[in-house]
Amino acid sequence: MVATIAETDESAESEDVIDSHKRREILSRRPSYRKILNELSSDGPGVPKIEEEKSEEERTPPHIATMAVPTSIYQTSTGQYIAIAQGGTIQISNPGSDGVQGLQALTMTNSGAPPPGATIVQYAAQSADGTQQFFVPGSQVVVQDEETELAPSHMAAATGDMPTYQIRAPTTALPQGVVMAASPGSLHSPQQLAEEATRKRELRLMKNREAAKECRRRKKEYVKCLESRVAVLEVQNKKLIEELETLKDICSPKTD
DNA sequence: GCTACGAAACGTCACCGATG
DNA sequence: CATCGGTGACGTTTCGTAGC
Numbered sequence: 001m002v003a004t005i006a007e008t009d010e011s012a013e014s015e016d017v018i019d020s021h022k023r024r025e026i027l028s029r030r031p032s033y034r035k036i037l038n039e040l041s042s043d044g045p046g047v048p049k050i051e052e053e054k055s056e057e058e059r060t061p062p063h064i065a066t067m068a069v070p071t072s073i074y075q076t077s078t079g080q081y082i083a084i085a086q087g088g089t090i091q092i093s094n095p096g097s098d099g100v101q102g103l104q105a106l107t108m109t110n111s112g113a114p115p116p117g118a119t120i121v122q123y124a125a126q127s128a129d130g131t132q133q134f135f136v137p138g139s140q141v142v143v144q145d146e147e148t149e150l151a152p153s154h155m156a157a158a159t160g161d162m163p164t165y166q167i168r169a170p171t172t173a174l175p176q177g178v179v180m181a182a183s184p185g186s187l188h189s190p191q192q193l194a195e196e197a198t199r200k201r202e203l204r205l206m207k208n209r210e211a212a213k214e215c216r217r218r219k220k221e222y223v224k225c226l227e228s229r230v231a232v233l234e235v236q237n238k239k240l241i242e243e244l245e246t247l248k249d250i251c252s253p254k255t256d
Numbered sequence: 257g258c259t260a261c262g263a264a265a266c267g268t269c270a271c272c273g274a275t276g
Numbered sequence: 277c278a279t280c281g282g283t284g285a286c287g288t289t290t291c292g293t294a295g296c
Contacts, residue, residue, distance in 0.1 A: 204280090205267080205268070207280085207281080208267080208268070208269085208281090208282095209266080209267060209268080211280095211281060211282065211283085212266075212267070212268080212282090212283080213265090213266080213267095214282085215281095215282060215283055215284095216265075216266085216283095218282090218283095219283085
């Protein structure tokens with residue numbers, strides 16, 4: 001933007017705000033990549049549809065009956081069951097709840113995206129000693145044993161070794177970004193309210209982080225599909241031009 | 257080895273539309 | 277109307293590469 005009038009700091013600031021708003025107004029909102037791509041795919045060949053769910057495990061509903069068979073089951077002192085399944089999913093179930101409803105899933109940071117619909121109840125992080133910890137309700141911590149964690153995953157797969165975990169009382173303060181969940185009804189003091197607000201913010205940021213990743217992935221896929229569509233159309237165009245030339249030759253044979 | 261640079265990936269904010 | 281997910285924009289980080 002070209003400003004020829006001398007501005008005070010305040011006006012410059014408001015100018016920035018106006019700029020920002022103008023810019024955003026100019027940028028018309030477009031439908032999602034999925035919508036655009038599916039529209040493209042409906043009116044032309046060679047453009048695959050973007051599926052609602054991508055990976056194999058994502059296509060599988062996060063239902064307890066379809067989840068991986070747990071390889072380790074622990075019970076905390078508060079009576080909660082923690083099942084660590086192959087693939088790194090940690091399932092937490094409350095003994096008081098019935099079946100699926102009480103099941104919550106944690107996914108280890110190195111095991112890919114959590115299945116859709118799974119409730120991520122806490123945050124996976126590395127503690128100061130390098131072990132992975134999972135904070136579960138009841139102020140306890142699931143800690144991956146160092147020996148198994150140090151072994152490469154392909155070795156574990158080859159030998160059949162599964163990582164082992166311990167349930168410990170937390171020995172250190174929560175790592176950055178970890179806020180213990182609190183039941184809404186138990187919030188009274190300003191500090192608790194602040195913690196709840198922080199927890200909500202962290203949750204929002206975490207979800208947005210994942211959403212941004214997914215959005216970028218879709219965008220890349222969208223661009224790839226557009227490129228492949230361009231290639232297909234170029235081939236079609238070339239063929240049509242050749243066909244036209246052939247027909248021209250047939251209709252107007254050379255006379256000499 | 258060090259530095260500069262560009263590309264890719266990422267995290268966050270702001271906004272919008274859909275939905276309950 | 278509150279909430280949530282999707283996405284553009286922007287700044288930052290990470291990584292590979294060329295030039296020195």
